[in-house]
Amino acid sequence: MDELGISSRPLLIMGRGWAVYAGPLEPGRPHRHQATQLAWCGDGTLLLEGAWGALEAPGHAIQAGVSHRLVASQPVRMVFEDPTLQAAAYSTSPAPAVAAMTEEQAAHLEQQLSRWLQGPQLPTAHSPSHPAVPRWQSVLHWLEAALDGPLRASDAAQAVGLSPSRFMHWFAEMSGLSFRAYVRWLRLQRAVRVLADGSTLTDAAHLAGFADSAHLTRTFVATFGVRPAPLRAARIVCDDRSKPPLTVQGWSLTGVA
The missing domain is CATH 1.10.10.60 (Homeodomain-like)
Structure with missing residues (x-):
């Protein structure tokens, strides 16, 4: 059992426009997807590879459409968020393509995700008010x-x-x-x-x-x-809620690319 109380069996929760994964990270290829992503390790660092080179940090925020590869020897946590959940709330200042987390930020995410997994309530998220x-x-x-x-x-x-x-x-x-x-x-x-x-x-x-x-x-x-x-x-759980447990928005991270 790790800090989140998750066994070695991977856990995948699929929501409406978001997903949470906690478990081992299978060695993979460089790839890109249509979701913003938060990725971190409960303990240690996570290697992120891409056009910028190799970046090792406690965790990373990766914008949609950015080609990358993650490498870790210990279990990871990943939160994927469909960018259309933020469609009416885009900032005029574009976020960096890739950003690194501090140890404190990764620990805070760990606590947030742990609390969310232990209870049915999701944190309050932005409700778009765009007329479209x-x-x-x-x-x-x-x-x-x-x-x-x-x-x-x-x-x-x-x-x-x-x-x-x-x-x-x-x-x-x-x-x-x-x-x-x-x-x-x-x-x-x-x-x-x-x-x-x-x-x-x-x-x-x-x-x-x-x-x-x-x-x-x-x-x-x-x-x-x-x-x-x-x-x-994996243990796959489908969730009909449309608000993710964590969001990339609101994080002050150090941009890399």
């Missing part, structure tokens, strides 16, 4: 309902009453991602949720809209640096 949020929620509901089949931007545009060209511009503004990249991100989330139900990789691939298990595996490796198969040994 209702439309954004509409398109997210439409995407989730149509995720098991082919998805076209023109159909999504029609569903929310926008022209295809206006929709693509609006979608990029709201999500910070292209329509295709965001759909791929949603498909991966759906696949993990299906795996949590005990389904095979093949079933997860088909239910998430991938051509086959090989297509799912290739996409998963490119996004997370590791294969999805080991997740079947």
Whole structure:
């Protein structure tokens, strides 16, 4: 048992637009994904590799879309947050692509996550008030309902009453991602949720809209640096809440890149 009271069996909690992972870190490849990420070790340091070189620190904050590789010999904690949860609250000052945590910051995150895991309540998070949020929620509901089949931007545009060209511009503004990249991100989330139900990789691939298990595996490796198969040994918990236990926003970190 470690500080969080988690056994050697990995724990993965999948929320709506966020995820928490605690457990061993499988050696992986450089990868990039469509989520902002906090990663730290309960004890010791975590090595972060990327275009900036190698950075060793108690923990790191990594912005969406940044290619990186994490290396650690001890269990890690990772919090992934879909950047669209902050869509109406983007700062005019862009955050650094990669930032290092101090020991105090990593310890504070450890305490926050431990408290969250021991109780049902999530901390209060920012509630966007942007006038476009209702439309954004509409398109997210439409995407989730149509995720098991082919998805076209023109159909999504029609569903929310926008022209295809206006929709693509609006979608990029709201999500910070292209329509295709965001759909791929949603498909991966759906696949993990299906795996949590005990389904095979093949079933997860088909239910998430991938051509086959090989297509799912290739996409998963490119996004997370590791294969999805080991997740079947993890304890996976699905959570319908849309507020993550921790957020990248509000952290004063030392920028590296």
